[in-house]
Amino acid sequence: MTACTLASAYLRERLLATFLNILLLSLGVGAIIALILTLTQAEQRMERDTAGIDLVIGAKGSPLQLILSSVFQVDIPTGNIGLEEAATIIALPQVKRAVPLALGDSYKTFPIVGTTPDYLHLYAASVQSGRLWEKPLEAVVGAEVAKATQLRVGQSFAGAHGLGTSGGLANGNNSDAHADHPYQLVGILGTTGTVIDRLVLTSLESIWLIHDHNDEYEDTKKATQETHKGGHEVTAYLIEYATPLAAASFPRRVNASSSMQAAAPAMETARLFALIGVGITTLKVFAAIMMVCAGLGIFIGLMNTLNDRQADLALLRILGASRSTVCLTIMAQGFALGLAGVILGVALGHAGGEWMGFVIGKTHRIPLTGWTWANEEWWIIAAAIGLSMIAALFPAWRAYRDAVPETLNRL
Amino acid sequence: MLIQINHLSAGYLNRKNATMTSVIALDRLDIACGQHTLLLGPSGCGKTTLLNILACLARPITGDVTIDSVRVDLLSEAKRDHFRGQKIGLVMQRLHLIAALTVSDNLLLAQRLAGAAKDHAAHSSDRTNSTNSTNSINVMLEKLGIAHKAKSYPRELSQGEAQRVAIARAVLNKPLLVLADEPTSALDDHHAEAAISLLFEQAEEHGATLIVATHDARIKSRFTHIVQLGQSA
Numbered sequence: 001m002t003a004c005t006l007a008s009a010y011l012r013e014r015l016l017a018t019f020l021n022i023l024l025l026s027l028g029v030g031a032i033i034a035l036i037l038t039l040t041q042a043e044q045r046m047e048r049d050t051a052g053i054d055l056v057i058g059a060k061g062s063p064l065q066l067i068l069s070s071v072f073q074v075d076i077p078t079g080n081i082g083l084e085e086a087a088t089i090i091a092l093p094q095v096k097r098a099v100p101l102a103l104g105d106s107y108k109t110f111p112i113v114g115t116t117p118d119y120l121h122l123y124a125a126s127v128q129s130g131r132l133w134e135k136p137l138e139a140v141v142g143a144e145v146a147k148a149t150q151l152r153v154g155q156s157f158a159g160a161h162g163l164g165t166s167g168g169l170a171n172g173n174n175s176d177a178h179a180d181h182p183y184q185l186v187g188i189l190g191t192t193g194t195v196i197d198r199l200v201l202t203s204l205e206s207i208w209l210i211h212d213h214n215d216e217y218e219d220t221k222k223a224t225q226e227t228h229k230g231g232h233e234v235t236a237y238l239i240e241y242a243t244p245l246a247a248a249s250f251p252r253r254v255n256a257s258s259s260m261q262a263a264a265p266a267m268e269t270a271r272l273f274a275l276i277g278v279g280i281t282t283l284k285v286f287a288a289i290m291m292v293c294a295g296l297g298i299f300i301g302l303m304n305t306l307n308d309r310q311a312d313l314a315l316l317r318i319l320g321a322s323r324s325t326v327c328l329t330i331m332a333q334g335f336a337l338g339l340a341g342v343i344l345g346v347a348l349g350h351a352g353g354e355w356m357g358f359v360i361g362k363t364h365r366i367p368l369t370g371w372t373w374a375n376e377e378w379w380i381i382a383a384a385i386g387l388s389m390i391a392a393l394f395p396a397w398r399a400y401r402d403a404v405p406e407t408l409n410r411l
Numbered sequence: 412m413l414i415q416i417n418h419l420s421a422g423y424l425n426r427k428n429a430t431m432t433s434v435i436a437l438d439r440l441d442i443a444c445g446q447h448t449l450l451l452g453p454s455g456c457g458k459t460t461l462l463n464i465l466a467c468l469a470r471p472i473t474g475d476v477t478i479d480s481v482r483v484d485l486l487s488e489a490k491r492d493h494f495r496g497q498k499i500g501l502v503m504q505r506l507h508l509i510a511a512l513t514v515s516d517n518l519l520l521a522q523r524l525a526g527a528a529k530d531h532a533a534h535s536s537d538r539t540n541s542t543n544s545t546n547s548i549n550v551m552l553e554k555l556g557i558a559h560k561a562k563s564y565p566r567e568l569s570q571g572e573a574q575r576v577a578i579a580r581a582v583l584n585k586p587l588l589v590l591a592d593e594p595t596s597a598l599d600d601h602h603a604e605a606a607i608s609l610l611f612e613q614a615e616e617h618g619a620t621l622i623v624a625t626h627d628a629r630i631k632s633r634f635t636h637i638v639q640l641g642q643s644a
Contacts, residue, residue, distance in 0.1 A: 002523050006511070013511040312509050318468070319580075320496015320524045322489045405423065405463045411506060 003325055006316075007332035014305065021297050022340045028290030029345025029384050033377055034352030035283055038360070040374045045367075046072070049195045050265035052122050054247065057081070057089060057098075057254055058236035063263035064271060070101055070236035071265050073111045073195050076163055077103045080233040081260050089254055094246035095239055102207040103235040105159040105178065110145045112159045112183075112200040114207035114234075122238065123194045129153055130187030136205040140187035142197040144367075156182040159200070159210070181210045193367075208232050291384060298337050299391035302330060306395045313399050314407040327400040334392025338385040345384065346377065412477075413587060413620055414442040414465065419474035421460050431472045435460050440638065442620065444587075447611065449634035450624040456641025458624035462592050465622065466499055467491035479587055496525040500581030500619065502610070504593040507577035508565040514576050515561040518548045518583055525584040551579050555609070571602055578609055582617040589619045596627045607633055 011018045049072055058066045059079030068075035080102075090098035099122060102114030113119070117132055125142075130153040133140060141151060151157060158179040183202060191197055239262075241247065247264070254262035306313075313326050354370030361367055419440070422433040435457025442448050450458050463469040464476055467483050468491075476484045479498060483491060495501075508517045522544050552558040555575050557568075565573055574594070581589050591610060595603035607623075607630045614621040623630070631637065 002520065005516075006509075006520070009509075009511040009516070311506050312511070315503075315506055315509055316524070317492065318466070318495070318501050318503070319521045320492055322492040324489075325524075403424075404468045405460075408459075408463075408503070408506070409423075 002321070003328040003332050006329045007336055010305065010309070010329070011333055011336060014301075017301050018337065021294065021301055021337050022344060024297050025291065025294035025338065025341025025384060025388065026343075026345035026348055028287055028292075028294050029342055029380055030348030030352055031287035031290060032284065032380050033346060033349025033374075034356060034370075035280070035287060036374050036376045036380070037349065037353035037370060037372065038356050038368055039280065040376070041368050041372070045193070046269050048123075048193060050269060052240055053238045053265050054241045055239040055251060055254075056236055056263050056265060057086065057239060057260050058263070060259065060261045063261060064268050066236065066261065066263045067265050067268040069103065070238065071195070073103075073113075073199065077235045078261075080235050081237075083232045083234060085258060085260065086234065086237055089258060089260070090237055090239070092250070092253075094242055094250045096242040097240040099238040100204060100234040101236045101238065102204050102233070104163070105161055105207070105210070106163050107145075107157055107159050107183075107200050108149055109163075110141075110149070110198055110200055111163060112139070112202060112207075114202055114204040116204070119201065119238075120189070120196070123192050123196045125189045125192045125194075125196045127187040128190040130185070132187055133201070133203050133206075134186075136203055136209050137181060137183050138186045139183040139200055139202040139206070140189055141185060141201070142189050142199050143191040144197040145200060146188045151185050151188075153185055153188060156184045158182045178210050197367075204232070204234065291387060294341065294384075295387040295391045298334060298388050299394070302333060302392055302395040303398075306330070306398060310402070310407050311411055313402065314404045314411075317404045323400050327396045330396035330399050331389065331392050334388045334396075335385065338388025341388065342381050342384045346381065349377075412441055413444045413446075413479060414440065415475075415477040416440040416464075417475050419461075419464070419471050419476065421457070421464050421469065421471045421474075423460070423469075433472055435640070437461065437474075437640075442622065442636070445618075445620055446636050447614065447621040447634060448623070448636045448638060449631065450622065450638050450640055451626070451628070451631065452640035453626050458626070458640055459592055461640070462590055462622075462624045465588070466501055466590050467495045497584065498587045500584065500586040500589045502574070502577050502581045502589070502591040502594050504597060507573040508568075508580075510565050513562050513564055514552070514557070514568070515545070515548055517565070517576065518551070518580050519544060521580045521583055522548070548583070551583065552576075555579055571598075571605075574606060575609065578606075578613055582613045582619060585617050586619050589614050589621045591621070591623045591625075593625050593627065594623060595630055596625060600629065603627065603629055 053071060056066055056070050058070055058077070059081050061078030065075050066078050069077040086100075089095075097118060099118045100115060101119070103111060105112040120126070120132075127140060128143070130140065141149070145151070149157075158181070160178065183200070183206070189196065189201075241250070251262040251264065254260055313329075316326050316329070317323075350370040352370065353368065357368030357370065416437055417439055419435070419437040420433045421435050422431050424430075425432050434455075450461060452458050460469070464471055465478070467486070471484055474484075475482060478494075481494065483494060486494060508514070509520065512520060549558065549561065552561050555578075557572055557575055560568060560572060560576075568576065581591075589610065594610060595606050598606055610621055610623070611633065623634075
């Protein structure tokens with residue numbers, strides 16, 4: 001009690017130094033927490049988006065691009081594959097479920113995906129209002145699309161060719177590319193927290209119907225393929241294995257014996273994280289250094305004041321305070337600085353997470369929020385308070401050790 | 412008898428070779444209750460060392476020290492801290508107040524440090540206690556003519572005012588013993604007279620025995636019991 005009163009009086013006496021110590025610590029804590037929140041949510045989102053997808057089959061090209069385009073819907077597709085060739089692959093016994101995707105169009109930057117109702121099962125999505133598509137040119141939209149575009153069941157809208165993001169394909173001036181084949185919105189999906197929230201879903205037939213009549217907008221490759229084979233195309237298949245053992249032989253078989261490629265989401269996301277991992281580690285180390293500097297700041301501050309307050313501490317002993325009370329006064333200052341730094345840091349971190357969500361959400365379409373709690377935060381909190389206490393330990397021990405008569409002699 | 416000292420040898424610990432260096436030897440010193448005493452002697456005669464022993468800030472090398480029937484030289488350090496807080500008020504030469512606290516908070520702190528154990532039984536009436544302490548502090552500051560400085564910080568006080576607050580704090584807990592180390596040597600005649608008068612007055616009023624250690628011969632006339640140090644030792 002007495003120690004706390006004194007500690008707070010001491011901290012208030014040096015308001016600027018106290019404030020700077022707290023600020024420094026809170027910046028370190030806040031940076032780490034914002035980083036943790038962003039990473040955790042990005043990882044969780046990736047996990048949810050890839051859940052149930054063991055393998056993706058698509059046109060040859062970069063496997064990472066195939067995953068980014070067909071699972072996360074953030075890149076342009078690698079190309080299309082023939083339905084007939086794919087049919088022989090997905091008929092193999094290792095395949096439990098194969099969900100076809102036809103990509104390439106968008107509505108107001110939201111990708112239009114031609115698929116089957118199996119795609120909804122993949123993400124446990126259900127229709128919240130309206131119904132699922134039954135005929136060509138009927139479409140359902142994810143919750144986020146509905147919110148952003150204000151589309152209602154019964155309204156119609158036209159898709160545009162290209163992804164309208166960074167694909168480089170037409171968006172603005174060509175936005176009514178498929179105006180002669182408008183979709184009719186028949187249903188809106190409930191929020192799932194997955195990629196499906198920002199998709200426009202329709203049947204494969206809708207995509208084929210629109211593009212058969214719009215050959216002038218097709219790229220030459222696809223157009224040639226179509227005229228040569230005369231069959232329909234899809235962009236990718238999302239495969240779920242019948243048995244985990246399939247992972248050993250199935251992808252190799254696809255890659256070796258067909259014009260298609262197979263990519264595993266787990267492997268590609270791991271590769272992606274390995275690529276950006278260096279940057280993340282650098283940021284983490286930087287934030288940790290900031291925290292250690294804050295600890296050092298507290299240590300230096302307490303050591304400095306200790307020299308100035310030798311007289312005060314001797315006076316406390318004269319008034320009947322025990323060695324441990326004097327020691328506690330110093331420790332309480334370290335603890336108070338740590339606690340204040342952590343409280344401010346957690347607040348900053350979450351505000352930072354929310355801000356990152358605002359910035360990243362706009363450009364990368366990954367919903368992030370600061371208003372969640374990651375378990376790792378407890379570790380950061382414990383570490384920051386522990387660090388402040390450690391910083392106070394030596395000054396406290398010095399104060400503990402000092403004998404009053406000797407101090408009085410020095411004064 | 413309030414204080415009894417026998418065969419005392421005291422000094423300081425030499426950190427280099429961990430031996431005690433004796434600076435004062437005192438065969439016998441008795442001070443009765445209410446027998447205000449002056450410890451007189453030149454600098455370096457061991458006045459402060461003796462005062463530190465009496466204040467339970469240091470332990471003697473040899474000999475025994477009894478204050479209020481307690482062998483304080485045998486007490487553990489924590490118990491001596493406690494004993495000091497409750498029974499002894501100290502006034503130092505320059506070191507008066509804690510800079511980070513206001514005048515009244517300085518006094519409140521002294522009360523709290525002393526009362527930490529004393530009021531254990533009366534814990535339930537903490538609130539009334541604290542209003543009582545604030546009241547007694549205000550009354551005391553009023554008497555010393557510094558009530559208007561209650562909310563001031565020590566840096567806003569003159570040296571004389573700070574010393575008055577320190578004297579107030581020394582007698583605040585109604586100690587048995589008020590020890591003063593060179594309370595007047597830094598002051599001019601007029602202020603020295605005022606300081607020593609205040610010490611006497613406050614000690615009397617609170618029933619404490621005053622012991623002053625000084626080389627300042629000006630205040631010799633105020634004491635009937637004078638212990639001359641540094642010659643006979």
